[in-house]
Amino acid sequence: MNSKRALGLAFALTLAAAGCGGGGDEFSLPDGAGSGGAAPTGPAYDPATATAGISGSILFEGDAPEMSLIQMSADPYCLDAGAGTRTEEVLVTDDGKLRNTMIFIRSGHDTGLFYAPPAEPVVLDQQGCRYIPHVFTMMMNQDITFRNSDDTLHNIHAFPMENMQINVGQAVQGMENTDSFTIAEGPFAIRCDVHRWMNSFTAVFDHPFHTTSGDTGDYTISVPPGTYEVVAWHERYGEMTGSVTVAAGETAELSFTYSEPAA
Amino acid sequence: MSQLKELLTSLSPTKLGEAIQKSQIYRSVFRVGVPVSDRKRMLVMLGNVFLHLHPVKVRKSGIRLRFTWCMGGITFFLFLVLTFTGLLLMFYYRPTIEYAYVDIIDLREQVPLGIMREIHRWGAHAMVISVWLHMVRVFMTGSYKPPREFNWGVGVILLVLTLLLSFTGYLLPWDQLAMWAITVGSNMARATPFAGYEGPGANLLTLGENIPLISSTSDARFALLGGTRVGEMALLRFYVLHCVGLPLVAGFLMAVHFWRIRRDGGISGPL
């Protein structure tokens, strides 16, 4: 109270009452007020600046666990189309590298830039009652095309946390649907409710610095020079993180090593 | 050209002043002009409304602060202040139980110069005190003695009126303070002998055996409040008394009071 009065008096003496900015300094606009919300922020990212690279391989210690045969009796078609299919949870190459692992950059890239999604869509194929690829990465607002190469009913049921769930039924062979995810989020599963064994994993990013260890167990990401936190993710063995610094024109080496935890 | 020159010279401040003072308007308003000489000073008082309050000349001892404490004057001035601020407040105040309180809140929160309410309230308190002190002074100087007996009486009534004015005004904000102060105050009326239903002798006033004349709904307090408790009617009555009734009476009596001061030989002093 009194302090206010005193202030009043001070004003009275220095007749500076009307129209003064009145201590507005304590207020300020929030960060990013300039951007119209979801609209692309800042200048666009130029892929040409990705002069450096990170590469390495996902090593697996110990001998790989035996993958079980899938019981496909529920659908006669799958019985012969997918005969002999095993689960793809842990696939190790002959030179002891772990396949189907995601590798992506968590931090270190310039978040001020706007990263345009690639024009060409990701393709998720259903062949022999399994998803191909089994693990893949994509960018937000990038198209993803679901293709059914089987002559049976499949449905693509994605279980993201942030994005809307997708559940599309594809009854006809060769049918294609295109959709996309609008929010970046960590790895989640895509399943077929008709064939419970079918599953695939993906993650949605707001930047292009991500890939998988594919079939070889090796990976390469081309990035602008800088220091990055690199993350590897595996559906069974989970996450591993590493840090790396690269200069222009160089390629830094960063490998991860998984192993079957003692049961 | 020459006329223009003349005009310009006549525009010099002093000349202008004289011109104005010569003008009929000026002289019709200020008969005497600037009272520089004692004569003019007297004429000012004679031709002036102040004449109602003051004589041309006053006894030197009479107007010494240490004799009068200026309490009477202060009281009168406070009355004027209260009239003025009260007038302003009346523009914003509705004497109904729905709006009385919120209107006061509006005065506090949003009405420009709502501070008039403060001035009004504090002025009222100050006036009560100044009236008392005025009385003390008059008594201590024995100024009620002949020929001023009557004026003392008028003064006493004015004192009572001042208290009543303050009392009636006390209710208007319609907050707990107001309501219960008035409740306590008006409960006394309940005990008026014969006129209040809890007063001595009230239950003697009956028609025949068992028709009481004085009941809780027909006694002094009811007349005062317009109800059995302090409610809408009381608010309205007090409002009217506070804004119209009492001020009129007080104003009239003040006129008498001041007039009698003059008639009874101005401010008192040793004979």
Add this chain to the structure above:
Amino acid sequence: MSSETPNGGVPKPAIPPPAKKDPALNISQRGDRLYDDNGLHKWFAISSLLLFVFTVWMIVDDYNRDWRRYQRAFTRLSVQQTELDIAAAEGAIDRTAGEAILGELAAAQGDIDGNAATIAEIEGRLNALNDEFYSTNQAYLFARAEYDVERYDYEETLANDPGNAEPLRVAAENRLAEINENLEAVERLQIQIDDTTAELEVYIGERERLEADFLALRAEFDRLGGVRSTLDPGLIRTSIRNAPILDFMNPSETVNQIQLQNLHYDAPFLQVPRVDRCTTCHLGINQEALGEWPQPFTAHPRLDVFVGADSPHPMDGFGCTTCHAGLDRAVEFSRAGHVPENEEQQADWENRFDWYLDHFLETPMLPMDRIEASCLKCHTGAGDVPEAPALNMGRDLIRTYGCFGCHNMPGYEDVRRVGPDLTTIGSKLDEEWVKKWLADPRAFKSEARMPKFWFNSNNGGAEFEARNNAEITAITEFLFSRSQDNPLAAAAPAGGDAARGQALVESVGCLGCHAVGPIPEDPARTQHRRRFGYNLASQGSKTSEDWLYNWVRDPRAVWHDTNMPTLRLTDAEAADVAAYLVSLTNPEWETEAFPELDEAALDEVTLEFLRTGSTGIQAQEALAAMSLEEKIMTTGEGLIARYGCFGCHVIEGFETAQPIGTELTQPGSKLLNQFDFGFLDIEHTRTEWYAAKMADPRIFDVDRVKRPEELLRMPDFGFDETEVGAIVMILTGLVKDQVTPDMRNVLTADIEAGRGLVAQRNCRGCHEIEGAGGDIRSTIDDEGLWPPLLNTQGAKTQPLWLHSFLQEPGEETLRPWLSARMPTFYLDQAEATVLGKYFSAIDDAPYPFIDTAIATTDESLTAGRELFELAQCNLCHPAGDQIPDRDAADLAPDLALAAERLRPEWVEDWILDPQAIAPGTRMPAFYIDGVTQLPDILDDDTPRQLEAFRDHLFLTIGNGQRVADN
């Protein structure tokens, strides 16, 4: 005194000379003055300077209110924001297009210059035409005016003086003719003008179009520019329009207010319309874009539910203080009644806003954790309030613990007493158990609902021990003496297997309501710490296997009024379950024994009752005359009346007794001076009092000297902090602050009744209804085995089917392979109807009469079959006897039942977009944005395909009724 002539103003000398006679004239010569002028001047100078300063101070102090500061800051921020937007807009302008246009524009201008002569000529004509049009039109209008007059004259004369009417009529008609001519002329001119304009258009139209396009390009940019300049017309102008006195015209800084005629400020015995001035400082409250802005400009976090113009609680209709409380008209921080959430916020406020708590403010703002209380003002129904978990929990607790048994509370008038019926206590329990139970229920079961009457803070001392035991014994013995026999239908067959029993309990759905042993905290559940049903732990130490057997087999047979449904267990299953339950014992409970009755203590108590209505001496004599038996009976009966046991239990002889507790109809408005804070050192507020009372109902006896029968009687329910909070929320929420009926949320009686029943029977224990519930799911890992969501249940199922299913769920089983099953709730016709209406009402689906007859064509039917095969529905859906070969969890509901169960139109909606109805459902969508994924059938026409699906489902698979398609 009339020494002057009024006119002229020439003063005659007022006092005639010679001056000698007047001593006053000598004063100056004697230099006789009271005060010397300079002294007075000094005084005057100083005082008037002071006066000036103080006057300015007054004006400034009065003018310089906090809200102005906030509004200035807000304007400043808005300006900054706009400038950012302007920059963005400028960047967004398509410059290339702009230059292109400018180019064309130059070209167009070129053409125009080329045809300057022609254009000039046309324009000339146009002007001439316009002039002519003006005069002609005027003639026409005047003629009409004249005509109206003449017509009136004619009519008037015709009425009063028919003889002379004729000439007037003629005049009028001539005038009419004239009018028509004029009109024709006008129209003709109009046509000519249009033609000429078109002619002109040919030459100059291009330019105008281009100019328009160009402006369109930069429209947004220009608009923002305008916004900017209105926001901030420059310091000088702003200062002038907001300067004191001047600001009466159109200040930019002004007090905003929302007037709410039908929501009232809670003044005693009055209803004063609310005038919310909150938006004077909270300027961005309804602007979504301002979510990130600093307080007080932040937008309301839930604009979708509150404040937002198209939310259920729009700002203009509800204002702010209706929910947040506080002083609606205040524009100063503390006076508005802001209440800090915690100490550090308080400290922060104190140094930033000189915050203080206004003790004269009856309704200070509710802190965020208690804001839900306000919902009760309008959401008066028994059902849950969406998005108010704490509030619902409070209601739930009140319902579970039956506060209304002792306290009159609005909304619980016709709810059953929460405790079991004690008229047959003898056939279920033994006295020893009951005594120990009364002494400390929670010793037997951690979350017992039976509150603790004895050994509490005010009667826990050693001096009370004998007395307490005596009271307990008296009550118990009284109850058993009154207890009637309640024969059990059958004895438990031998060979019940506990292991199997346990398996059953965990699979058939008991866990929807019950728990076994300690319960993990699980906020997701609707019951937060306890369960709807009793905890099954240590049942073995409580009652007999026979009783349990009969109970699980058919609860109603044991107690006609129970809420416990039957799960239609076979006798064998029942036996197993009973065996399991009886095996759950509480060893340390069984070890200790209840102390013997101390007769002295008993006498003391008995005396208290004898003393009422008679003198102490008479009482003593009466007591002496009594046998122990009589003493116990008198005391027992008296104590039951004193403690109001009948509030929760049916006790013979107390059926009509009145509740003993304080009325709780408006506890939120109870006056502070009506609370007895005793000598307890807590803040004197309603909330604090209720909180203390809930945490320990006897707390206010602290330091009080009372006779035993005067002690506080409310028992201890052992609520934890969260629960106390929830209940206090309800209590403080029940205020007298009247809300006019039209502002109450208008739920149909159907929904209210339905929600009530859903709560009473705990449907949410298994099902998700109105987006809440499904507790049991946390005990079932495989989501395939979860009970169904009941969203859109009303639109989904046919009333008749639902009705019969609710009454007899056992009749048909949708998913026979599941072990969890829908229990039989013994719903009577009325109750089943209530639920039926409720479900239909929330989906506003027609009820009860619907038309399930299918009008279709053979083509559609065949198409339906094809679709069916194409979509391979039978991969997951069984249809009657043909069940897909896959594990139970993967199976979908049986389609054979669809025809009599589902509403045809719902089936179409469902197939069109399953995710929309049941998010996360495993039913795939065959229509993406309404485009079919099932090609080459019925020309890929979605609606027809959907119908075909429906037809196949209802007519081919099911035996629905078909009517010819016309």
Add this chain to the structure above:
Amino acid sequence: METIKDIINTLTAPEILITLATILLFVSAKYRHVFYTNTVALVLFPAMFVFMAISMFDEDFYLIVTKPDNVPIVGMLFLIPFFTWFSMREAVRNDRRTDSGTPLIEKEETADKVLTWPDLVYTELIAIVLLTVLLVGWSILIPAPLEESANPAATPNPSKAPWYFLGLQEMLVYFDPWLAGVVFPGLIIVGLMAIPYIDTNPKGNGYYTFKERSWEIMTFLFGFLILWVLLVILGTFLRGPNWNFFGPYEYWDTHKLEALVNVDLSDYFWVRLLGMGRPDNILIRESVGFLVVLGYFLIPPMVLARTIFKRFYENLGPARYHIMVFLLLCMASLPIKMVLRWLFNLKYIIGIPEFFFNI
């Protein structure tokens, strides 16, 4: 510190406070030459101020004193003693002059007259301006009180009349409403108006003096200072919930109780003195009371007229004399009743609740 507070708390108990004040008044009058001097004032008033200032540190004291509507009384606390002191000082000075034969202060100048303009008008103008400054300052610094909106169902405890009527409310402790609230106020007004007619002492007209009219002045001061102002202050600062007494440093505890053991005169007479039951017939029961009251109003006039009031009786003549004595007796009845209450727990002299007629 606490001990001092306790001492003050006890000293301010009504009976003690009033007695002390009365004694102070008369003693100071007796030794006025010592008491009403600048030196005393220079000590006294600063002392009062310091006392207030220090007391402000006490929470309870602060609470009650800073209650907005009590602020004027705090002002009164200084103003009235000051002006009393001032007028007495003037009086003392004048008395000295008369003793030494030098003319009165006022007398010196009575002959001289000055012009109203500018002397009086100007000073008045300045007074007005200063007063306005004072009011504005006051209003800015202390917002006018506004409590929660009126609520007939919530009776504040204590509920007090406006401060200037608290004297009357305080009287309610000793008298029934019909006396304290109606009769006495009436008598006060009548009495005040009657003063000029019963005070026929020609001396001291128009100047300060004590010696020449000590009797009038003491009566007036006793009535005004003790029986009015002091009771107002008492009622404002020292009366808490249930109108119980609370020392200036005491917490207003609603639970505080006072035993009600007051008895009527009839009890004293019939039960305690004669050891019999109270007669059923009201008139007989209260006969003693009636006698006492009648006696009180009849006997003293006679006696006084022949003894110490002889002078008055002769000057005034019977009518005026009796009016004066009657008024004086009424005024005296309050302190008398107080003392009786304090010493004998006397409730009523005449107690006829049946007819609300209690004295």
